[in-house]
Amino acid sequence: MPRAPGLNQSELGDAVPGQAPIVAAKAPEKMARDKIQCDACPVLCQISEGRLGACDRWGNVDGKLTRTDPVVLMRLASADPTDRDSMFVSGVGSGTTYPDYKPAPFIVGSRHDDVDLVTVVTEGIFSYCSFKVKIDTDRYLGPEQASVRYKGEAVGHVTTIEYGSQFLSLGGVHHLTGGSKKEGRLTCELMMNLGNREAAELEIEGGAALTVQANRAPIINGVEEQRMRVGCGSATIGIFAQQWFDQLDEVVVVDDHITGVLTEHQAGRCLDMAPSGIRLRGRKSTPGRYFQVADPGTGWGGTDIRDPLAIIEGWDAKVARPGLRLLMVSTTGEDAEYFVLDDALVPCKAPMPAAVRKVVDRIGENCEPALATVLFLGGAGGSLRAGVTENPVLLTRSIKKLLTRVTCGGAPAYIWPGGGITVMVDVARMPERSFGSVPTPAIVAPIEFTMRRDDYRALGGHMDRILGMAEVVDHAAHRVITWDSVNPWPLASFA
Ligand code: SF4
DSSP, rough: OOOOOOBBHHHHHHTTOOOOOOOOOOOOOSSOTTEEEESSSSOEEEEEOOOOTTTTEEETTTTEEEESSOEEEOTTTOOOTTOGEEEEEEEOOOOOOTTSOOSEEEEEEEETTEEEEEEEEEEEESSEEEEEEEEEEESSSTTTOOOEEEEEEEEEEEEEETTTEEEEEEEEEOHHHHHHHHHHHHHHHHHHHHHHHOOOOEEEETTTTTEEETBBOEETTEEOOEEEEOHHHHHHHHHHHHHHHHHTTTEEESSSSOOTTTOOOOOOHTTTTOOEEESSSSSEEEEEEOSSSOOBBGGGBBBBBGGGGGEEEOTTTTTTTTTTTEEEEETTTEEEEEEEEEEOOEEEEEEOOOOHHHHHHHHHTTTOOOOEEEEEEOOOOOGGGGGGBBHHHHHHHHHHHTTTTTTTEEEEEEEEESEEEEEEEEGGOOTTTOOEEEETTTTEEEEEEEEEHHHHHHBBBBBEEEEEEEHHHHHHEEEEEEEEEEEETTSOOOO
């Protein structure tokens, strides 16, 4: 059996006098003698010696139930390796509290800036969780609410388009439990892979094929996305109007949502630009701002057009004039063409003057690199709270009062307002391979709660289970990694 040295459930429990083992699986009467039962999740695997359970996270090592990955400890890069106050116990590899009444696997006391702290560490089993994926692109990925498929199974849906990004909602209890067994299994597989920053191939019904991976450029229909747009068409007009007005007589910034027309736009009016007489397709919203100039697609500015002139209906002959200089450009500057009106008021493609090219290039310069970002969203307001306190609502209140800090693998978690403990965390800020799964199916993710020792006592914490860092280091199989300085140190600023 491939096995990393891990937490032996009886070792740590036995090491603390008077405390019960963290997992005390009671063997069913009919179970073979050489097996042990894991009760770290509802599957209750019976594991023969030398074998792993169904999730590969627990095994039978010499007759003892053992977490196959060591718990991950984190140390500040600048710290003296012997300074245990500069270490943090993460939930990665820590083990679970299932069947829920047990104290968390690690409840660790520490002292920082003369303040006594406690960190309660566990791996939560999340049935209610999902991943929100933000894909920086103007390209049309598919209709809102369309199903997102992974290996043919529906695993989520397209949600709103935000400013320069398309959002997907993937996973969730509906797909984990509400469909076929295969749908639940593949949803769980996809979620774990995304959380562990692996690439996932997705297909959107009626839309694009995607490859998404946390903090990597998205690949849309086989093409790696490069730029996140500078703004909508209207915003692009506003930003660059002054740089254009003495170089051009008209600029159209093509955008699937809000196409901008410089001379009509308030920015052009403030610059006293003369009307150009251009008549655009689509629905005029406000001066110089047009909706629905084309259908959505993967062409210019997230529309389906390849020829920008397709969105021009015509020119007002009383206003337009031969020789009028027209720039058509997309919101990323990737597509841009320069035209001059001939005597018949027909736009003729012409070489782009250097000064115009410079501003087009500046649009590109102002685009950030396109990324896919993956956020884990999980409900921690359920049974895992019992691993922290005997009165769970006090933990919820303590978090809401900002007395308790929540991290996931050391990464700061945003706690949604309202009821419950709904955590959201960027998986790119968590240690590698932080996520696991169990075949119920559900996702396993690390979570840590840090608070002052007095506050822990006040919320009914398991005070008799508090270990010192030295006990963790001495008795638990562990792996030390360097703290990711992108994250705030969770033990700081309690003074
Ligand atoms: S699937 Fe559940 S019961 Fe089986 S080994 Fe994993 S955690 Fe234990």
